[in-house]
Amino acid sequence: MGKNLVFLPIVAAVIAIQLLTAWTDSVYYLTQLTMSAYYSLLIVGLCVLMGYAGQISLGHAGFFAIGGYISAALTTHNLIPFVDQLPVRLLTALGCLQGGLDIYGDPLLVVTPWVACMIAILTALIIAFLLGIPVLKLKGHYLAMATLGFGIIIYRIVLASEYFGEADGISGVPGFQLVPGLLVSGDKSWRVPNYYIAWTVLILAVVLLRHLINSRVGRALRAIHGSPEAADAMGVDTAKFKLQTFMLSAVFSALAGVLLTHYNGGIGPSEASVMKSVRYVAIVAVGGMANIWGALVMGMVLNFLSLRGFFGSYDDAVFGLILIGIMLFAPEGILSLQLGRLWRRIPLFRRKTPAVKEV
């Protein structure tokens, strides 16, 4: 477990932030921090796909939406009218349904969040598998356009189907009881536990990804990124590893979608928009592509600022600018700029080193 000592400062920081907000009476920040953590879950997954396996995806908001929308639809659409039909009877027998009351006090029969979550993630996994086989054979522009196309199709589907609430999206999504006494819900009384739930999920995800990167799979992925032909020649099954990474990142995105939807109590079509996918790519790029820590930090910071409305009506423009700026001036990510060195150029902070005359 020695390797995971690196997580101690993060855990400490997470706890410190929570205590700080409690102390300064600004607990409302935790809401955006929780949401940012879920977005970051998607982003670290995308980081491994883009940075390590070298495959761009402009459609990950699609997987997020698949997770969020399926979970939302299953846990809100009333099954009582179909109670006599075979699939519903089967689900009841398996204990997959739960009763409840809607906002008008009428009885409600819906799929339990756990089952809905499983169905959502499984759907994302299957779609990623079916899409990944042909898509990952493509390179460069073709891969970018194909994933972009996938994202737009998902966006059009949620926008045009009545089942997914069309332009209004789905609201009134119930809380998600992970274990008795632990509820993913946006209710104020659950704010602090949810902050920790989100971070636990996120840190577990990063632990998993780090193990993956430092394993044989990770080395294979880096070989693929460096030169697919060379990796192939060395006997690396490039297609298999690319597909697995694609599916893994899709599952992370879908899980983020499920949890955030239950946390927010709803989801709208903007979550599936192309701009969201581009934003995730921007954040991975700022973090330095093949840098999970960079992706994590930038995912938290940028999402938090965006959710707090820091960028105002220039929200999307800011992410566009970030994309261009990073790609023009620091394609290795913002951390590669070595701001520390820049800092020392300012005379006041310059270290006193003996002057060396150049010959």
Next chain:
Amino acid sequence: MTTELFIQYLVAGITYGSIYAIVAIGFNIIYNTTGIINFAQGEFVMLGGMLSITFLQYLPLPPAIFLAVLVTMGIGALIEMLFIRWLQNPGILRMIIITIGVSILIREAALHVWGSDVRSLPYFFGNEISSIAISGARVSPQVLWVVGTCGLMVVALNIFFQATSIGREMRACAANRIAAVLCGIDTRNMVTLSFVLSAGIGALAGAVMSPITYTQYDIGTGLAIKGFTVAILGGLGNSLGAVAGGLLLGVIEAFSVSVVPLAFQDAIAIAILLVILFVRPHGLFGSSAMAGLKEF
């Protein structure tokens, strides 16, 4: 389906198809000289429409459109000089992301300048209800403007690339950049010119289509992905293939309206794109051996 209805759909398909073809040719011009797919191509079309509508407040229609095309060309040149020209051997991933960033910036700027309202130019002749009869079907005269302008642009571009010295230099640059440099061609200027040219044709198409299809700040993404579909259908870099691909996609889309809901129309174009990418990435008319030599 009656004959009238059939012709009606066909004309609609050709109208949209010729716009897609122009966007695809815009992709091709830049791709040929740089190897870059310019994701901001659809934004040129949007700018052409929006700028014409704005200039129309001060100028009569023809000079307004002319000025809009000129300004868009200037923007195209500016994009190339600011973001592309000085990069040394940029990777493809990097170029994709930069042009996506540029498209976002243009779109957001348009949102802040013109708002999210749907706008349109007035009809060039007559109005919304004036129509011409073509064997029973009613067709707006604006359709003829769109198809005619796009057709003229294709012819003019062909003459430009075949018969003029600059056009031949651009083709040389596309065929073999190093050889072009050795022949004394300034390839960097050719790249700028390719951005100017594709911004110009995009803007002109955007202006003539505006009365029928309307212009909004965010139409660029949809047009770009359809234009790209068409460019792939016709074989990337092949402009006559793009015309055929454009008409094909336009007609398929128009007839699909009778089968699937309008909201899924975009999904059809994208599904075609995905299928063609998987099955024939070198296009309907290209050869796979030639495609293997190109870098995507």
